[in-house]
Amino acid sequence: MNQLKRRQVIRAGTTVEQMVRAMADMIVTGTLLPGEKLDEISLAARFEVSRTPVREALRELGAMGLVDREPNRSATVANVTESYLHSMFEAMSELEAICARLSAERMTIDERRALEFSHRSSAKLVHAGANDEYAAHNTEFHSQLYRGAHNDHIYELVTQTRARLAPFRRAQFRLQGRLAKSYDEHDVIVTAIMRGDALAAGQAAYAHVAIVSDASIVFATVKGE
Amino acid sequence: MNQLKRRQVIRAGTTVEQMVRAMADMIVTGTLLPGEKLDEISLAARFEVSRTPVREALRELGAMGLVDREPNRSATVANVTESYLHSMFEAMSELEAICARLSAERMTIDERRALEFSHRSSAKLVHAGANDEYAAHNTEFHSQLYRGAHNDHIYELVTQTRARLAPFRRAQFRLQGRLAKSYDEHDVIVTAIMRGDALAAGQAAYAHVAIVSDASIVFATVKGE
DNA sequence: TTTCCCTAGATTGCATACAGATTCGTTCGA
DNA sequence: TCGAACGAATCTGTATGCAATCTAGGGAAA
Numbered sequence A, B: 001m002n003q004l005k006r007r008q009v010i011r012a013g014t015t016v017e018q019m020v021r022a023m024a025d026m027i028v029t030g031t032l033l034p035g036e037k038l039d040e041i042s043l044a045a046r047f048e049v050s051r052t053p054v055r056e057a058l059r060e061l062g063a064m065g066l067v068d069r070e071p072n073r074s075a076t077v078a079n080v081t082e083s084y085l086h087s088m089f090e091a092m093s094e095l096e097a098i099c100a101r102l103s104a105e106r107m108t109i110d111e112r113r114a115l116e117f118s119h120r121s122s123a124k125l126v127h128a129g130a131n132d133e134y135a136a137h138n139t140e141f142h143s144q145l146y147r148g149a150h151n152d153h154i155y156e157l158v159t160q161t162r163a164r165l166a167p168f169r170r171a172q173f174r175l176q177g178r179l180a181k182s183y184d185e186h187d188v189i190v191t192a193i194m195r196g197d198a199l200a201a202g203q204a205a206y207a208h209v210a211i212v213s214d215a216s217i218v219f220a221t222v223k224g225e
Numbered sequence C: 001t002t003t004c005c006c007t008a009g010a011t012t013g014c015a016t017a018c019a020g021a022t023t024c025g026t027t028c029g030a
Numbered sequence D: 001t002c003g004a005a006c007g008a009a010t011c012t013g014t015a016t017g018c019a020a021t022c023t024a025g026g027g028a029a030a
Helices: A002-009 A016-030 A040-046 A053-065 A084-107 A111-123 A123-128 A131-148 A152-168 A170-174 A177-196 A198-222 B002-009 B015-027 B041-048 B051-064 B082-106 B111-123 B121-128 B131-148 B152-168 B169-176 B178-194 B199-224
Strands: A075-077 B075-077
Touching: A002 B199, A016 A040, A016 A053, A040 A053, A053 A075, A053 A111, A053 B051, A075 A177, A084 A152, A084 A177, A084 A198, A084 B152, A111 A123, A111 A131, A111 A177, A111 B075, A123 A131, A123 A177, A131 A152, A131 A177, A170 B131, A177 A198, A177 B169, B015 B051, B015 B169, B041 B111, B051 B075, B082 B131, B082 B178, B082 B199, B111 B121, B111 B178, B121 B131, B121 B178, B131 B169, B178 B199
Parallel strands: none
Antiparallel strands: none
């Protein structure tokens, strides 16, 4: 019955897309345990679909690194250990640092203005304590950095990593005082970018993400409580 | 008949794996043009298989970024423009730099010794002008750097990027004098890592890959001659 | 008792069939 | 003549069936 509810909740897109999202969620939240066998027939029954979409979903999850696949063998839940999670956060810091550094060097005048404007206007969200709105702004802020690097492949890598980390980062802004600190850290990054200081921008971005990582790791370890 | 020959040549793995490799090759070599529609029925006929493996291959190629997919619409060949190619090489430089930097900080004694040993022993390949053997050594050398960074996610990102660039990098060592230069550049990286100089290692690795990129770009533009 | 082999059940890989969506041409009306 | 609407052809999305492969368990031989 759990799976029935799930099918109702997640309604957008094709069956495969729904399954990919649902299973990705189940894997990162620990509903499916690392190493667990994912045989196609059981999954098909569980999601009330045929084996075809199940197979395609497993292939996609394999490409995402969430399940391991070998020919003629059941797919298994990949081991998203805490150490792997840590490596993803570290990678995220490195990637954000690259983006900030390149942004400082390459952003157009318009992009710089837009970045500063959206950053400044987020100040009132901080004062209002508007968590959700600030979270949305935060996502957009970082996207601006990714685009500002003017490198499509790095954009892909950082977006992909971010997507894989998303489930672990949800409660990020619930932490006390995090909003104001986040704004201050953004401020350092923006200032560095505005004056074209690539080194400072990179370092600030690295530190900013690294802090969030620590906070999220704490949450992630709690999630299986 | 072209596709018949292809099926004979590429014999390892499942049908889907064969198709993924074959189509990835056709895309990066320009046999399939960017934007070209990839309808499943034609592909199935062309490769003499049913639509099921075709669909799974397209999904995998989609995850690799080589084809674009939308629901209820034909997959199309993604636009691997020269500018995107350039962005991949730049990303590769950045990632290698990260790996070298982290390797300088984190490699164990054994890893450092192994790196130095394999590097030293490649000297005789340079003198002998053994292109293929040196290419194999080169692959292993870089893999040692990737592993030495002790970050599984970065390892994935760099491996994935490397795989996507592989077709463009094939003729890399045919260029005159490249072998000796490559060895010298490796030497700078190894030396920096041995003395734990993260900054120098990162910079040397960045420069090393950037040089290869230039050479390969030249080749890539020639490929469609 | 241990090891090897063989068989039966279970599971994946692929083919085929059917249902739903999209696209494009044609026809009818203004 | 142009535009809109209808419909048929085409293609994607999903289900089902069959063949190939793998795995586990039991029995025979060393």
